[in-house]
Amino acid sequence: MTRLPEEEHPYKSFGWAARDTSGVLSPFKFSRRATRENDVAFKVLYCGICHSDLHMIKNEWGQTVYPIVPGHEIVGEVTEVGSKVQKFKVGDRVGVGCMVGSCHTCDSCTNNLENHCPKMILTYGAKYYDGTITYGGYSNTMVADEHYIVRIPDNLPLDAAAPLLCAGITVYSPLRFYGLDKPGLHIGVVGLGGLGHVAVKFAKALGAKVTVISTSPNKKKEALENLGADSFLVSRDQDQLKATIGTLDGIIDTVSAQHPMLPLLGLLKSHGKLIVVGAPEKPLEIPAFSLIQGRKIVGGSMIGGMKETQEMIDFAAKHSIKSDIEVIPMDYVNTAMERLLKADVKYRFVIDIGNTLKATL
Numbered sequence: 001m002t003r004l005p006e007e008e009h010p011y012k013s014f015g016w017a018a019r020d021t022s023g024v025l026s027p028f029k030f031s032r033r034a035t036r037e038n039d040v041a042f043k044v045l046y047c048g049i050c051h052s053d054l055h056m057i058k059n060e061w062g063q064t065v066y067p068i069v070p071g072h073e074i075v076g077e078v079t080e081v082g083s084k085v086q087k088f089k090v091g092d093r094v095g096v097g098c099m100v101g102s103c104h105t106c107d108s109c110t111n112n113l114e115n116h117c118p119k120m121i122l123t124y125g126a127k128y129y130d131g132t133i134t135y136g137g138y139s140n141t142m143v144a145d146e147h148y149i150v151r152i153p154d155n156l157p158l159d160a161a162a163p164l165l166c167a168g169i170t171v172y173s174p175l176r177f178y179g180l181d182k183p184g185l186h187i188g189v190v191g192l193g194g195l196g197h198v199a200v201k202f203a204k205a206l207g208a209k210v211t212v213i214s215t216s217p218n219k220k221k222e223a224l225e226n227l228g229a230d231s232f233l234v235s236r237d238q239d240q241l242k243a244t245i246g247t248l249d250g251i252i253d254t255v256s257a258q259h260p261m262l263p264l265l266g267l268l269k270s271h272g273k274l275i276v277v278g279a280p281e282k283p284l285e286i287p288a289f290s291l292i293q294g295r296k297i298v299g300g301s302m303i304g305g306m307k308e309t310q311e312m313i314d315f316a317a318k319h320s321i322k323s324d325i326e327v328i329p330m331d332y333v334n335t336a337m338e339r340l341l342k343a344d345v346k347y348r349f350v351i352d353i354g355n356t357l358k359a360t361l
Helices: 051-057 158-165 167-177 194-205 217-226 238-244 262-267 288-292 306-318 330-341
Strands: 011-018 025-032 039-048 074-081 093-096 099-101 141-145 186-190 209-214 231-234 248-253 268-276 297-300 325-328 348-352
Touching: 011 141, 025 141, 025 330, 039 158, 051 330, 074 141, 074 158, 093 158, 099 141, 158 167, 158 194, 158 306, 158 325, 158 348, 167 194, 167 248, 167 306, 186 194, 186 262, 194 209, 194 248, 194 306, 209 217, 217 231, 231 238, 238 262, 248 262, 262 268, 262 288, 325 330, 330 348
Parallel strands: 186 209, 186 248, 209 231, 248 268, 268 297, 325 348
Antiparallel strands: 011 025, 039 074, 039 141, 039 348, 074 093
16 A cells, blocks of 8 residues: 555655646645655755756656655755764755765776766666656755765855855856866856856856857857957847857757757867756757868766766855856745746845745644
8 A cells, every 4th residue: 555655754744746747835744754864864954946847747758756846056054964874963054966876886986977877876766776767856954974064154145045046056066177267268158047157157167268158149248248248249139159160169058958069060170178057858960060170079068976076066155156047935836836837037046945934834
């Protein structure tokens, strides 16, 4: 007989869940496991809203298990640690990003790339080792193995740090891996949304000259004056495109809508790299000659391993890199999802779990 979510584990918990493909979120009682010897339990204070949350609550990727409690940009304060936990103590500021488990034995895991482990366990909507479904950060408590816990430095505000656990590592990792982290390089960032705005900040902190590439001319002032980009290119303006051909060392493409790749490849210098981190639904069209001429590379990247995620957070703290956020109460979440669908946010919603979740009981 199937047990109710609130009866699966000993610790009662509370959050907001979607029950069907409408994606409408509402209050939901469930339970968290008792803190095991390697576990860290924490009180959730803030949780960012990622675009993938929107896809998952509506089952747009065909893998959702209902009821689903979303959220993988989770930060808070440690309330309990297991007997063998060495890196954290009660009261520490911590976070959990996109994953809470992996096999620890495959090539990816042994090379600190748990994000590429075939048995990686997602923070929500996945089956955990004990057979129960994982629940995310739109909730009052969280528990995870300490290996998947990130320490949040004291000088990084928790609310603005939350989106870095997904958006931040999604753009930081490819900048590092593909060698686009050298001072003096000219980097293009396609799209100025939740991913793009932090890509600009990380690239600038790494010493790059940054050009924002966007279909929206009205984002120019924001890109140059508020985010610190060096230049702005309207991708629909053929004259601007021609003037920029062959000038970029690398491009981080954050756009998830369908868009042409050929013009972007033309902007690269010889040996340039176009790195895709957005995920359009349809296959990308890449003419072979656009790669052959100039020996160019198209690559991809998906979040990062735990070691690199901690490195990214520490780098963000050192360089005062924060997500630009709009903090919302828990009961505003459905409206926030509607606005997210229309890209009506600058640039990431963060739910104030600590102060507003209990008000919905």
